[in-house]
Amino acid sequence: xxxxxxxxxxxxxxxxxxxxxxxxxxGLIGVLTRRNILVIFMSAELMMNAVNLALIAxxxxxxxxxxxxxxxFVVTVAAAEASVGLAIIIALVxxxxxxxxxxxxxxxx
Amino acid sequence: xxxxxxxxxxxxxxxxxxxxxxxxxxxxxxxLMMITRRDAVHSALWLVVTFFQxxxxxxxxxxxxxxxxxxxxxxGAILVLFLFVIMLLNLREGPKLGGVHVAQMITAWPVxxxxxxxxxxxxxxxxxPSQANIGDLIGNERIVFSTAHILxxxxxxQALGQTLYTQFLFPFEVASLILLLAVLGAIVLARKEEPAExxxxxxxxxISLGRRSVAHSPQEDQIEKKLLxxxxxxxxxxxxxxxxxxEVPLVEQPSGIGKGTTSGVEVDPGR
Numbered sequence: 001x002x003x004x005x006x007x008x009x010x011x012x013x014x015x016x017x018x019x020x021x022x023x024x025x026x027g028l029i030g031v032l033t034r035r036n037i038l039v040i041f042m043s044a045e046l047m048m049n050a051v052n053l054a055l056i057a058x059x060x061x062x063x064x065x066x067x068x069x070x071x072x073f074v075v076t077v078a079a080a081e082a083s084v085g086l087a088i089i090i091a092l093v094x095x096x097x098x099x100x101x102x103x104x105x106x107x108x109x
Numbered sequence: 110x111x112x113x114x115x116x117x118x119x120x121x122x123x124x125x126x127x128x129x130x131x132x133x134x135x136x137x138x139x140x141l142m143m144i145t146r147r148d149a150v151h152s153a154l155w156l157v158v159t160f161f162q163x164x165x166x167x168x169x170x171x172x173x174x175x176x177x178x179x180x181x182x183x184x185g186a187i188l189v190l191f192l193f194v195i196m197l198l199n200l201r202e203g204p205k206l207g208g209v210h211v212a213q214m215i216t217a218w219p220v221x222x223x224x225x226x227x228x229x230x231x232x233x234x235x236x237x238p239s240q241a242n243i244g245d246l247i248g249n250e251r252i253v254f255s256t257a258h259i260l261x262x263x264x265x266x267q268a269l270g271q272t273l274y275t276q277f278l279f280p281f282e283v284a285s286l287i288l289l290l291a292v293l294g295a296i297v298l299a300r301k302e303e304p305a306e307x308x309x310x311x312x313x314x315x316i317s318l319g320r321r322s323v324a325h326s327p328q329e330d331q332i333e334k335k336l337l338x339x340x341x342x343x344x345x346x347x348x349x350x351x352x353x354x355x356e357v358p359l360v361e362q363p364s365g366i367g368k369g370t371t372s373g374v375e376v377d378p379g380r
Contacts, residue, residue, distance in 0.1 A: 010123035014232050016166060019133045021228035023140050023159070025221045030144035032217035038149045038195060042156050045187065046140055049163055052175075060170045063255045065272040068172050068265075069280075072273065075175075075182050076284040080291030082187045086194045087298035094301070099149075099200050 016057035023050035037092075037099045041085055048078050125169060132169075136162035149195045153188055160184045171256070174266045 023046060030043030052071045059067020093099070095106060112119050121127075139158035146152045160183045167176035194200070259268045273281055 010125040011129045011169060015129060015133065016170065017232045018229055019136060019166070021225055021232065022137050024228070025225035026137070026140040026144060028224060029217050029221035032221065033214050034144065036149055038191065038200065039144070039152050042152055042191065043144060045183070046143065046156065046159065049160065049183070053163055053166060056167055056170050056172045056175060060172070063253050065254045065268055068175055068269055069272055069277045071172070071175050072178070073280055073284055075178055076288060079182060079187060080287050082190060083291050083295040084298065086190055087295040089194060090198065090299045093198050093200070
């Protein structure tokens with residue numbers, strides 16, 4: 001794996017995968033640590049982008065367009081998820097003006 | 110490649126690596142800034158930086174179309190949507206970092222870093238063929254898109270389009286449905302429910318909220334004043350919506366319309 005080199009730029013494939021792994025982990029830490037629901041959403045977007053980078057890197061390694069096609073679908077689903085998720089946040093904030101996930105306990109009452 | 114710098118030969122890394130290292134470093138730093146800012150707007154702006162660096166990496170991997178898509182969809186649409194929501198709802202000052210969840214913080218960081226180390230170990234020590242053709246592995250030559258083949262087709266966009274509309278046609282259609290549903294879902298969820306609107310819908314479902322005064326049309330007034338007495342039905346303006354309207358079979362206007370409903374469905378006659 002370490003000897004695999006991207007044909008166009010001479011950067012080893014493993015570099016891209018390492019960046020992807022780091023970004024995914026940072027996104028995970030963001031989801032776990034933050035209490036602002038908007039930042040949690042942004043961290044989830046970051047995780048999806050990290051996966052996109054890995055998909056494109058593997059596609060480039062294996063001379064396949066499947067990775068790039070998958071990324072198109074991931075972007076589509078991310079856009080749909082963001083619009084629905086933000087609509088849910090708007091509805092939530094109308095009920096109770098907070099974005100703190102520990103305060104959102106309407107279902108518990 | 111090497112360069113002679115004051116008598117010392119220094120190796121120059123390939124141009125790709127010279128571009129890659131700052132780009133990757135900035136992407137990771139911006140991501141770290143994103144998850145540590147308290148202000149949600151600052152978080153969103155740092156995320157924009159990360160997404161731009163990712164777009165540069167896509168270009169380096171030969172995915173030019175997706176780089177454009179990244180800038181247009183992610184930074185242009187999704188993050189602008191985030192900023193709209195943050196600013197319209199006035200949510201800039203979020204909850205404090207840490208706070209009651211200090212235990213969560215000190216658990217999450219080691220867990221995340223452990224995950225990073227694990228993935229990095231797998232990447233660095235796995236043994237896969239250095240340059241495999243997925244088409245060779247599964248015995249299908251049509252899906253091999255080497256650089257030469259892509260150039261022959263005309264470029265990355267052509268190659269992507271060709272696969273998207275042949276191999277991935279069904280998922281492509283499903284993706285359009287997902288987008289349609291997302292549009293509908295966003296409208297339904299974010300719409301403000303007006304009490305008056307609910308009141309209008311309820312009678313059509315057979316639920317009455319008591320008498321409402323609905324302005325009658327001139328034709329209805331005529332029917333009430335002239336036609337009904339001629340047919341022997343007692344004329345009582347307020348009782349019209351009740352049983353009276355059911356006993357007018359000769360009148361062409363169907364019962365119910367304009368007499369208390371908006372949808373043409375009959376009002377519950379028992380009220």
